[in-house]
Amino acid sequence: MIDNEFDAERKSSIAAMGADDTLREKSLDWLGHAQRHKYSYHFDWLGLPIIQYPQDVVAMQELVFALKPDMIIETGIARGGSAIFYASLLELNAICGGPADAEIVAIDVDIRTHNRIAIENHPLSKRLHMVQGSSVAPEIVEHIKVRAVGRKRVLVCLDSNHTHDHVLQELRAYAPLVTKDSYCVVFDTLIEDLPPDAIGQRPWRAGNNPLTAVRTYLQETDRFEIDVERHQKLQITVAKNGFLRCRST
Numbered sequence: 001m002i003d004n005e006f007d008a009e010r011k012s013s014i015a016a017m018g019a020d021d022t023l024r025e026k027s028l029d030w031l032g033h034a035q036r037h038k039y040s041y042h043f044d045w046l047g048l049p050i051i052q053y054p055q056d057v058v059a060m061q062e063l064v065f066a067l068k069p070d071m072i073i074e075t076g077i078a079r080g081g082s083a084i085f086y087a088s089l090l091e092l093n094a095i096c097g098g099p100a101d102a103e104i105v106a107i108d109v110d111i112r113t114h115n116r117i118a119i120e121n122h123p124l125s126k127r128l129h130m131v132q133g134s135s136v137a138p139e140i141v142e143h144i145k146v147r148a149v150g151r152k153r154v155l156v157c158l159d160s161n162h163t164h165d166h167v168l169q170e171l172r173a174y175a176p177l178v179t180k181d182s183y184c185v186v187f188d189t190l191i192e193d194l195p196p197d198a199i200g201q202r203p204w205r206a207g208n209n210p211l212t213a214v215r216t217y218l219q220e221t222d223r224f225e226i227d228v229e230r231h232q233k234l235q236i237t238v239a240k241n242g243f244l245r246c247r248s249t
């Protein structure tokens, strides 16, 4: 099968999956169950815990390889697995024709000492610039904006505090840095669809989460559109309607 036939067939089967209500319900049912077992906490990337679903890790690999960003901004470091994941992709991109000077800038309000040591000792941390502070603090936002000056392709990943207000502030602060055709990926939009017992004692819940922030933000700007194909093909994802493609400069 030649490539464009393969691509066309893939596109049409993904669209069919997206229209399959039974599959959507089964996936959501599975996600709710898995969440009760803290499924997303069970994986490592190159030796560090990454608090992501494996499906989303593959999806982000596709995005980072296709975009070849020279800067990734991530909010929410935790134990560093995702920051090192992005660093490793930038390193691989560099040997696949991507920018040699690409970096990931990652922000967390609380970088615990043992996590900082493990991250800084990782061989791939050379591509990582860590910033401690709230992602929405004006001085942190300013620091990131200055660091983004001159960057040509910027990808933003929001994965810190998942309340509506916080994510909306992050969107307003960092989404404007996303360059045309790149993405702002908003994680944990899934919370909107989860039953309360799958969420536990958290400040976020249905009606107050990253998806509600995305909806509000998309009313404020027409720079972004939701790339539905990304979550339709994943089904098992925490970022349903969270892959925002930037359509203008």
Ligand SMILES: C[S@@+](CC[C@H](N)C(=O)[O-])C[C@H]1O[C@@H](n2cnc3c(N)ncnc32)[C@H](O)[C@@H]1O
Pocket: 049, 050, 051, 052, 075, 076, 077, 078, 079, 080, 081, 082, 083, 107, 108, 109, 110, 133, 134, 135, 136, 159, 160, 161
């Ligand atoms: C879901 S975890 C991040 C997971 C990480 N991206 C990964 O994939 O391994 C959320 C992180 O956000 C951080 N956080 C919470 N509030 C924050 C804030 N206001 N600014 C920056 N980081 C924050 C927490 O300290 C926590 O480490």
